[in-house]
Amino acid sequence: MTEKTRRIVILIYVILPFVTVITAAVLLWNRYVFWTDIALMLVLQFFCTLGITVGYHRMLTHDSFKAVWPVRAFFIMCGCMALEGKPIEWVATHIKHHAFSDDDDDPHSPLKSFFHAHMGWLFSSANFADPKEYAPDLLRNRLVVFIDRLYFLWVSFAFLIPFALGGFTGLLWGGFVRVFLTTHITWSVNSICHTFGGRAFETTDESRNNWIVGLLAFGEGWHNNHHAFPKNAFHGMWWYQFDLSGLVIRALEGTGLAWDVQRVTDDAIDAHRTKSVSMIESIAQLKQDLGRFIDQGRNDLQEMMLKLPPQRVALVRYAYENTMRQCAEIQLGLERRRTMKRAAIERRRQKVAKLFVIAKQQLQMASLTQ
Numbered sequence: 533m534t535e536k537t538r539r540i541v542i543l544i545y546v547i548l549p550f551v552t553v554i555t556a557a558v559l560l561w562n563r564y565v566f567w568t569d570i571a572l573m574l575v576l577q578f579f580c581t582l583g584i585t586v587g588y589h590r591m592l593t594h595d596s597f598k599a600v601w602p603v604r605a606f607f608i609m610c611g612c613m614a615l616e617g618k619p620i621e622w623v624a625t626h627i628k629h630h631a632f633s634d635d636d637d638d639p640h641s642p643l644k645s646f647f648h649a650h651m652g653w654l655f656s657s658a659n660f661a662d663p664k665e666y667a668p669d670l671l672r673n674r675l676v677v678f679i680d681r682l683y684f685l686w687v688s689f690a691f692l693i694p695f696a697l698g699g700f701t702g703l704l705w706g707g708f709v710r711v712f713l714t715t716h717i718t719w720s721v722n723s724i725c726h727t728f729g730g731r732a733f734e735t736t737d738e739s740r741n742n743w744i745v746g747l748l749a750f751g752e753g754w755h756n757n758h759h760a761f762p763k764n765a766f767h768g769m770w771w772y773q774f775d776l777s778g779l780v781i782r783a784l785e786g787t788g789l790a791w792d793v794q795r796v797t798d799d800a801i802d803a804h805r806t807k808s809v810s811m812i813e814s815i816a817q818l819k820q821d822l823g824r825f826i827d828q829g830r831n832d833l834q835e836m837m838l839k840l841p842p843q844r845v846a847l848v849r850y851a852y853e854n855t856m857r858q859c860a861e862i863q864l865g866l867e868r869r870r871t872m873k874r875a876a877i878e879r880r881r882q883k884v885a886k887l888f889v890i891a892k893q894q895l896q897m898a899s900l901t902q
């Protein structure tokens with residue numbers, strides 16, 4: 533599939549469900565959809581999305597602001613009603629995403645596949661991070677632990693509230709369709725915002741600023757800004773980057789309900805830009821060095837293989853070919869990546885070095901075998 537076709541398929545795949553929902557609403561109007569249902573859907577969508585963006589993400593994960601406990605509790609409970617998992621595990625997984633973004637250990641990188649980043653990753657428990665390792669502080673926070681333990685109670689509210697206020701059609705639109713919308717929109721941050729959009733800052737990942745997700749996910753679409761300055765309470769950093777969650781935090785700060793709101797100064801932006809120039813250069817150098825190291829190792833193995841008596845080649849052929857294949861895959865991966873974290877390059881170097889040691893030992897043994 534060409535890059536253009538792939539992008540068109542992805543866009544259809546993301547947009548089609550939303551078009552289907554709108555079409556269904558129009559076709560079923562005044563039979564299975566009423567104004568009250570749509571109002572319920574929008575109001576719940578508003579609070580549940582803020583629960584994720586302001587509560588789970590900016591407050592719990594990145595500590596972008598402090599707030600009085602009823603405000604904290606309210607946003608975390610709204611986040612639970614979004615049905616994206618328990619808060620502590622969500623935070624742990626997101627911290628892991630920042631630590632390994634777009635590398636092998638990223639829970640949801642679109643470099644594996646777009647579907648994997650959007651929702652495929654949810655189907656494997658291995659992609660969920662261990663809170664003991666990634667969010668130990670939250671495990672000691674009594675308020676958060678209390679709400680986390682009662683997760684399924686808040687989840688039940690996500691359906692009971694629309695049912696109580698709107699009956700069965702209320703449950704359908706304010707409950708099920710609303711869950712579908714919230715989850716798809718927030719998953720788009722992981723998939724779309726690591727694939728499509730511009731980059732205001734150089735970061736060691738594929739994060740992008742995407743204005744559509746910026747609007748729909750209440751500011752979270754300015755995801756490249758966020759990866760550059762994770763603690764910043766405002767993901768929209770310029771006037772034209774609308775960030776509803778940022779406005780909510782600002783309003784909370786204005787009323788005194790929130791404080792210690794983290795901001796990025798112009799000096800910090802300049803410093804990031806200056807630093808990133810040398811960072812890109814040194815990463816390119818590291819990638820090049822690793823490429824040469826792999827070339828050298830493959831040449832050495834090839835020479836050793838050529839020197840083996842023909843009757844002994846069969847003994848090591850499988851191990852030799854396997855090592856060469858793995859090295860070629862790592863090299864290809866390096867070429868495809870525009871940028872990556874230093875630790876990711878180092879992990880690959882260690883892996884390759886180990887592969888070479890083992891393969892060389894096997895070839896030496898084969899040459900000594902009688």
Ligand SMILES: [Zn+2]
Pocket residue numbers: 629633722726739755759
């Ligand atoms: Zn990200």
Ligand SMILES: [Zn+2]
Pocket residue numbers: 589593594626630758762
């Ligand atoms: Zn984040």
